[in-house]
Amino acid sequence: MTEVAISTREITYREAVREGLAEAMRADPDVFIMGEDIAEMGGSMGVTQGLLAEFGSERVRNTPISEMAIVGTGVGAAMQGMRPVVEIMYQDFMTLAMEQIVLQAAKHRYMSGGQHSVPLTLRTQGGAGWSPGAQHAEQLEAWVCHVPGLKVVYPATPEDARGLLWSSIYDNNCVIFFEHRNLYPIKAPVAEQLMPIELGRARVHRVGADVTVVATGRLVHAALTVAEQAAGEGVSVEVVDPRTLLPLDEGTILASVMKTNRCVVAHEAVVQMGFGAELAALIQEKAFDYLDAPIERVGSKFAPVPFAPVMEEYVIPHEADVMAAVKRTLARS
Amino acid sequence: MTEVAISTREITYREAVREGLAEAMRADPDVFIMGEDIAEMGGSMGVTQGLLAEFGSERVRNTPISEMAIVGTGVGAAMQGMRPVVEIMYQDFMTLAMEQIVLQAAKHRYMSGGQHSVPLTLRTQGGAGWSPGAQHAEQLEAWVCHVPGLKVVYPATPEDARGLLWSSIYDNNCVIFFEHRNLYPIKAPVAEQLMPIELGRARVHRVGADVTVVATGRLVHAALTVAEQAAGEGVSVEVVDPRTLLPLDEGTILASVMKTNRCVVAHEAVVQMGFGAELAALIQEKAFDYLDAPIERVGSKFAPVPFAPVMEEYVIPHEADVMAAVKRTLARS
């Protein structure tokens, strides 16, 4: 392989999502976006700002507050071969559209014996840490990972957000694309030009030897900070972000754990029945003989997300929780 | 303890659910039931037959096809201190009501700082094996086990169905009560009088020494058959049914695995991200040093449930799958 120098620039996660959308819309007139307040206002998180001006109101569509119809209309347009991208303002409100997601979008191809495809992308965001209260802080990736027919993507960096969004939009299946509210302002270098990232490939963010942390979303950054701290203490932490949760890149994850022999899984969602349960179940099954310690799970404590900042802080996971789990796993011999 | 002779009789799982409902309604006028076609028709599965005649149309209420309102109306009546039991005809249609379940029923107590309680019971049923097709065969217990504030019950026998339903109705929280379509006709002895069964207690169906099978719903019966077969081959299988999935009786499950050192988890839902993932994650964490083999997971293959019987048979798990998993785990040394 010859190395090619790629010129980069710094953009935020928010800008990265926006670029992913804009590039996909420029490339194909069949791509259009729909959602609440995404046009003039540019979305409740400012992600779609400027897109109305560039693409016009036919392709940048404000919708009524009708989550079922937003998703379902996307399903229908996708069945006709378009590539709609719908936005559900907070992933909490996905709970209103689960029927259209699970019983319609995920199953039409299958139930039709392969006649349909549903190239729909559903973007949504969420995450606590800013006192949104219990009805604006859900993390529901575990639910959709239980549904054959869906793909599930959860990027943690600007580069991943941009490249994976492109691939999601051009995937011929329904992709649930999770963004994290608190990652929008983070900045990182991206390649000058959008580079698609294949779905189903994990990213090894940091190579390490002593313990693997498999993290998603906001917790990827927590894991990286912990890895840095741990390095100072002589512990070498490998950080892996699956990025695509379904289909999952088992190979990369298992290879890492087989090397380090210890594993921590971390996400913001509640631990119980969270995505970390699937990771732990899988890893213990396929890397049983390599494990020197139980797989530790990090996630929210078992409560809705409370409003008062002191309580919220207590419920959701932070770097310290990842560090504690890393230490617990290392303490086992 | 003095042993008391309890007179028993045989009833079906269907009759057991009906008795649970009827007894609870007799005991308290605040208990009433709502759902589609539950009155004159007695429910699509015949569970509520006869209740209209006994309790009248105020307490046995046919509803329009409005899953959100069925659940949400139950939430409201429960907030007023009544004990509604709502029926969602197939658990697939719970996908329509997830917002009312997750963002309302599960959270009102918490968000109000303990002012409200929501003593709502949501009965639903499902399960494949009779070619209902992909939109009538969902098994969604994993979703609700991810939601703090809910309780989740899934009985496998008439005795458990009756006693747990009573306790669910008289629990002061929202309980999601799963029934399995194919269990309705099974018969088993129950005590003459209804005996409440505390939520959060697993049942050890069969004591064994070599491997623990933790199974739910229809798979409990598969596991018992397998245990019987295995006994013939000299293998001693312990069969544990958590019955209440949330809160989970960790103690009973862990004690069993610590004794047998091997574990298979089994349910009808898709393996990936299913309830078995939580069981496996938990057991590997808390019984790590006791495990002689990876925890094996049995469940549906990763596809929607197809219509054609030959394909359906292939997708959903059967006794043979449990037996194969038992053998795999025993093959490890």
Next chain:
Amino acid sequence: MLLIRRFEEKVEERFRAGDLAGFLHVAIGQEAVAVGVCQALEPDDVIASTHRAHGHALAKGTTPNALMAELYGKVEGCSGGYGGSMHLYDVEKGNLGANAVVGGGLPSVVGSALAFQLRRQPRVAAAFFGDGATNIGTFHESLNLAQLWRVPAVFVCENNGYAESTPSHQQLPIKDLAKRAVAYGMRSIVVDGQDVEATHRAALEAVRHAREGQGPVFLLANTYRLTGHYVGDPQVYRPKDELPQLRVTEDPIEKLKVSLGLANSEWQALEAKVVQAVDASVEFAEAGTDPRPEDALKHVYAD
């Protein structure tokens, strides 16, 4: 219509004989709605259908062979054996799919119509659904959005007075279902769904309205379910004399027979042709290919 009737009678027969898996809803009594509407559509217009789907599928052009093979779970079935009675697809013929979720197909009809609008195609998307479906949130959101965006959709309500066992007065707060459309400012057309010609004329008008960009239409077809909700339904909830009486007064096929004024011999010839086609479909289905078990893992994803 006659084809649908004889087809469904055969399906009932085969189901009771234990040849067919799953469960079945027949539309006996409602054939005129399926035919009247689908005849008003162009070949590249699309429909979405319901749990009571056989008539819609046949009327939109799926062959009896492909349909029967599906009910038998065969590879030659219109959904390759993956779907079954409540999941009949025939995308080439413009059947987007039957839906076992009440109201579940409505949003995708809006979305299909939106795609036609955005692509400037003069095509129409039609949704079938029952009176019971007008109670569900999906119905509300779909009609509301369709009207807001004036997409070329037709919403065909097959008002048969029951949702499973539940009669209108137990599930609908209004008698005149056309009032549903008022909430969206949507045009509504009401028609006697037992009269296939009237239904066809009404549907033509609705489709024209939609196709010309004047917005969606709520087409309310009053009809009767001259059978149980599902095959085998004992109908304990139904007044004993209701059905026998309706069978006499409200059979759309008898009505058509009268209005066509065909000679007995002509009608019998028709009958014979239809019966032959239906019998042939059973033979076709029985001779069809069983899927291989492991085919169940195909088509979960598109490439």
Next chain:
Amino acid sequence: MLLIRRFEEKVEERFRAGDLAGFLHVAIGQEAVAVGVCQALEPDDVIASTHRAHGHALAKGTTPNALMAELYGKVEGCSGGYGGSMHLYDVEKGNLGANAVVGGGLPSVVGSALAFQLRRQPRVAAAFFGDGATNIGTFHESLNLAQLWRVPAVFVCENNGYAESTPSHQQLPIKDLAKRAVAYGMRSIVVDGQDVEATHRAALEAVRHAREGQGPVFLLANTYRLTGHYVGDPQVYRPKDELPQLRVTEDPIEKLKVSLGLANSEWQALEAKVVQAVDASVEFAEAGTDPRPEDALKHVYAD
């Protein structure tokens, strides 16, 4: 009304100063609806509220102290610090809870009203919601069921012409929102929501109708949001001159001032009292108790 206004102005101020966590929606301009309706209710009638909840809470009797303490996340808050601005509860005062899910509170109002009906209690349940909420399925199912069962509920639509940034014409297919009620055969009453006395009279009539068992009522209050959707909203989507103009012509408090014909001194005395109460609530909240972190695991379940 004046209390609500001054309270919300103070809340805006404290939020901008960084004292309050989360995010906030104020109802400046809509005070007359909250007051007009809640004054028409008896103490043991109940309400469910929305994301724009402060006015409803105060009007239903929650004290400024308890409310402000909640916004500060204190134990003394009306939800014990668990809720926040969008989750204000005061069960004793009949506030079932504010709801951050658009339409989310409507079904439980139907359910509460059903409980009153079943228990033969002469109580009424009222739901507040916005124009945007009439687009969601929950709205449809709730009103439909309420009318079918004729439960004693009042559905108060605060029609302020916007759903967040989206103006009526982009989100509603009809101009006259009273048509929504037609779909259910529900009685509707339309009122100028800037006129507190008119709103009160209309609400009294609606509540009477519901309480007497004549069925639910759709009470449409036309009002104006004299502020952004949330505190800090730059309102780029709003015509520049719209707000300043409405502030002059459509301020319900100015209107009340005129209609009351109070002497300036009387009004100023009122102002002083209100400002004092609001300032006291801030002091109360600031002096309140922070929850302990581990309290977060309490109240997940009832015993």
